[in-house]
Amino acid sequence: MTHFRRHDGWTIVALLLAGFLLRMALLGSKSLWLDEANALHVSSLGQAVLWAGRGEGYHPPFFYKILEYWRLLGEDEFTLRLLAVMPSTLTIPLLYQLGRKLLQREVATTATALVSFSPLLVWYGQELRSYALLGFLGMVVMLSVTYLRARFHPFCWLMLACSLVAAFYLHYFAVLLIPLAAMLLVVSLPTKQVTWQGVTSISGALIVAIIAYWPWLQSPAAQNFLNIAQGDRNYLYQLLITRLNFLPYVEQIYLLLIASGLLGILFALVTSYYVVKNFTVNPRFLRLARSRGTQVLLLLLYTVTLILIVWPRGYSVKRQLVMFWPFVLLSLAWFWPWQKQQKSVIMLALLGSVAACLVSIVLIPKPEWREVNSYILANYQSSDAVLLEPTYMTIPFDYYNRNQTARKGIRFGNDGETLQQLVQEHGRIWHIIHLTDKDAEQRNSRWLDAHMQLMNVKQFYRIQIQLYQHLQETNYGFGDYFDEH
Numbered sequence: 001m002t003h004f005r006r007h008d009g010w011t012i013v014a015l016l017l018a019g020f021l022l023r024m025a026l027l028g029s030k031s032l033w034l035d036e037a038n039a040l041h042v043s044s045l046g047q048a049v050l051w052a053g054r055g056e057g058y059h060p061p062f063f064y065k066i067l068e069y070w071r072l073l074g075e076d077e078f079t080l081r082l083l084a085v086m087p088s089t090l091t092i093p094l095l096y097q098l099g100r101k102l103l104q105r106e107v108a109t110t111a112t113a114l115v116s117f118s119p120l121l122v123w124y125g126q127e128l129r130s131y132a133l134l135g136f137l138g139m140v141v142m143l144s145v146t147y148l149r150a151r152f153h154p155f156c157w158l159m160l161a162c163s164l165v166a167a168f169y170l171h172y173f174a175v176l177l178i179p180l181a182a183m184l185l186v187v188s189l190p191t192k193q194v195t196w197q198g199v200t201s202i203s204g205a206l207i208v209a210i211i212a213y214w215p216w217l218q219s220p221a222a223q224n225f226l227n228i229a230q231g232d233r234n235y236l237y238q239l240l241i242t243r244l245n246f247l248p249y250v251e252q253i254y255l256l257l258i259a260s261g262l263l264g265i266l267f268a269l270v271t272s273y274y275v276v277k278n279f280t281v282n283p284r285f286l287r288l289a290r291s292r293g294t295q296v297l298l299l300l301l302y303t304v305t306l307i308l309i310v311w312p313r314g315y316s317v318k319r320q321l322v323m324f325w326p327f328v329l330l331s332l333a334w335f336w337p338w339q340k341q342q343k344s345v346i347m348l349a350l351l352g353s354v355a356a357c358l359v360s361i362v363l364i365p366k367p368e369w370r371e372v373n374s375y376i377l378a379n380y381q382s383s384d385a386v387l388l389e390p391t392y393m394t395i396p397f398d399y400y401n402r403n404q405t406a407r408k409g410i411r412f413g414n415d416g417e418t419l420q421q422l423v424q425e426h427g428r429i430w431h432i433i434h435l436t437d438k439d440a441e442q443r444n445s446r447w448l449d450a451h452m453q454l455m456n457v458k459q460f461y462r463i464q465i466q467l468y469q470h471l472q473e474t475n476y477g478f479g480d481y482f483d484e485h
Contacts, residue, residue, distance in 0.1 A: 008105060011338075012096055012112055019116030020089045022354075023125040025361050027085065028078030031370035034434075036128040037396035040080070043067040053220035057228055060216060062169035063130035080128050087136035088125030092116050094139040095326050099333065101146045102184075106337035107330070110346060113338075114329040117353035119360050120309045124322045126361070130170050131322040137167040138177055138323045145181045148205075149188055149198040157201055164209035169216060172225070173320060178206065179265045180327070186269050190277040289335050295345050298335055302349055306356040312364050367434070368460040373400040375458060375465070376430055380405055385426040387419075389444055393434050405430075412439040419447055423470060428455075431466040 032040075042056045043064040050061040070083045095115050099108025115121060124131045144160035147153055167174035181202065188194045216222055278285050288294060309318065336342045336349065376386065384405065388394050391409030401407065406426070410418055422429055431448055445466065448454075452468035459465075 008109060011109060012093070015109075015112050015116045016089070016092050019092050019122075020085075022117065022122050022357050022361070023085045023088055027081050027126055028076060030077070030366045031368050032077055032080070032128065032396060032399055033366040033369070034392070034396050036080075037369070037399040038392075039064065039067060039128055039130075040071065040075075040399060041395050043071065051216075051219050051221055053222075053224040056221075057224055059130065059171060060169045061221070062166060063133065063171075066133075067128075081126055084125050084127055084129065084132040088121060088132040091121070091132075091136050091139050091326060094136070094143055095330060098139065098143045098146060099330055101143070102188075102330075103334060104337070106339050107333045109338035110336050110342075111326075111330040111333035113346070113350055114333060114353065115326050117350055117357055118325065118329060119306060119353065119356040120318060120321065120325055122357045123309075123360050124319060129319070131319050134167060134171050134174065135322045135326065137163050137170065137174070138180075139326060141167065141177050141181065142184060142327070144205075145184055145202055148201050149185055149194045151195060151197050152201040157205055160202065161205040161208045161212075164206065165212045168209060168213040171323075173323065176323070179269075180324070183265075183269055183272055187272045187276045189273060290341070294335065295342070298332065299345055299348060302332065303352055306352050310356045310360050310364065365461045367396070367462040369396040369463070370400050372432065372460050372463055372465065373397065375460075377401075377404060379467075380430075381428060383427040384430060385422050385428075386430045386432060387422060387444075388432045389439070390434065390437055393432065393437075397432070410444060412443075416447065419444060419451075423451055427470045429468040429470075431468060433464045433466070435462050435464055 045055040049055050096108045096112040099111045140163040144156045147156040386405050386407035388409045391411050394409040455469045456467040
């Protein structure tokens, strides 16, 4: 027994505490950004509105129901984000138990360390979204499947059914837990840890979960989501078309995704079975996996992932990885068991993880809506108006502003009537632009430049404020201006 294993219990406690402290660090220091503020807005609408398909088009209602009660504890950033800290922290001991059950204690310990210090999981463990809770529920599902694969356990069966229902009502991506559980069963076949009784009990829990989920699938909200997903105007479709326009038949991107997803799942199942089977009977595979060359290559790849995770781009992709990332780290931990032979590699990986976490916590900001409101309120006059572009930026603005200023949201390609009315009714206009969603033609800014005097420009992270002073004389309207330009 190695030095690491003798102190295994205290090591896990220390890792759990360190992971919790990282997730608590500077928790309320950053402003709520658009999606966090929108979650609060949606939670205030009520379940009847959500089931009717109004107010939220992309997610089921469970998270908003939880948030509806959680926000009673407090509406400050720190208290609200504790809703993500708790499930993210609880994922740590669950992964350790999963690793022990599936593999061995040394692998489980390394996986626990990687999850505790994962910058991806720490980032979303500090965000008021559903992804940390989804990751926790995914871990409960996989741990329940692990216990049920050999024989029926009433408590584990109940946990599996309940966690599946909760995950399905939390996020549409939870359906991917089904192929993930199937993969776990497939990799367990070579070790003869799967029985028909276990498969039957797991299938029964899945059927119960689908029956419980069926009312939502028949709701107007779910039907609206399917219409959006199949259409060509949702943000995911537009993002994929923009990024993958070099591919042939890119217009059929959904069919390509479904086909590639099914092929990917089939490939993963076959490959996982082959790898596990050969590792159990061929010692050469194990020696290759633990060789110095493999260790260095994996460490380099892990370092690259740390950089990509911390880099403040691609959040639409990163958030979808949260549910799967603990299992990726568990697979990586198999190459780095918590033993003296791998001590230097593990320490380098963990030091890089901690450094990446600190960079993301301390240096990577979120859109500074709190600072924007403080700046405006410090310089606001009673005759002023705040103009937000695009219009959905009113949601984070209103969270901090609390109706202390007159404000108006404006869409891209405005016809000019809103701008003309604001100029006539207000002496100064605070034009707030979300820089990542700025209109390429800047039609509204150019109209304001032509009809008002630009007094000041102030930059915040991803937000720009332009203060315009009213001019007494204007010679042409919005349409005339763009006809001439």
